[in-house]
Amino acid sequence: MINEIKTEAETKMTKSIEALASAFNKIRTGRAHPSILDSVMVNYYGQETPLRQVASVTVEDSRTLTVSPWEKNMVPQIEKAIMTSDLGLNPSTSGDLIRLPMPMLTEETRKNMVKQARADAEHGRVSVRNARRDANSTLKELLKDKDISEDDERRGEEEVQKLTDRFIAEVEKFLKAKEEDLMAV
Incomplete structure (x- = not known):
């Protein structure tokens, strides 16, 4: 039962890290990287479609991306989608x-x-800590319902805390790398 709670907390924390990585991809550095355009949606025959599904995105040089549509008539829609995105390109x-x-x-x-x-x-x-809070409150409920002992609850809280510390350290590592990337000239 405690392992299930720990696994659920780990899943939530992993999703938090994935969301952070996605948010960091949207913050562009001075260098060209195809993931900058991941959030761009193109009107493809009346359907909003991710840019990567209607064109190939490649790095021409360190400061230039090239977008090559698979259909020539898509060029104007792709241009419009890039200009209306909040990327400033x-x-x-x-x-x-x-x-x-x-x-x-x-x-x-x-x-x-x-x-x-x-x-x-x-x-x-905050998201990682919320996952910890949810796991701990579930453990407290199990203790209150007398499904687990106080020792099991304490052990479960310690395991969840170790998990939290690991994921917070991962957030810090991501942040440090992104800051260095942004401040590199």
Whole structure:
């Protein structure tokens, strides 16, 4: 029973880390990376479709992405989707190839992005702690219902705390890597 609670808490904490990684992918650095466009949705014959399903995204050089649509008539829709996204990118089209130059990041922009990364990391930490709280309250309910002993509850809380510490350390590691990536010129 305690193992089930621990497994459920670990699953929730893993999802928190995955959400944090997704949030960090949306914070662009000065370098071109195809995952920057993961959140872009394109109107594909009346259906909102992820960009990766209608075009291939490649890195041309360290500061430029190229988007090559699989259908030539999709170029205008892809351009529009990229411009209306909140990424701040301006596509330039040559034939059926769309180039996305990454603008240089100013010091102020970098600092704002670091603030955003720290806020996202804090959301991740809160999410991990919420999973711990849920697991601990489940353990307390089991103790109250006399399904487990006080020793089992204490042992369960200690295991959940170790799990929490491990995932909080992972959040910190992600944040440190993202901050270094953002501040690298």
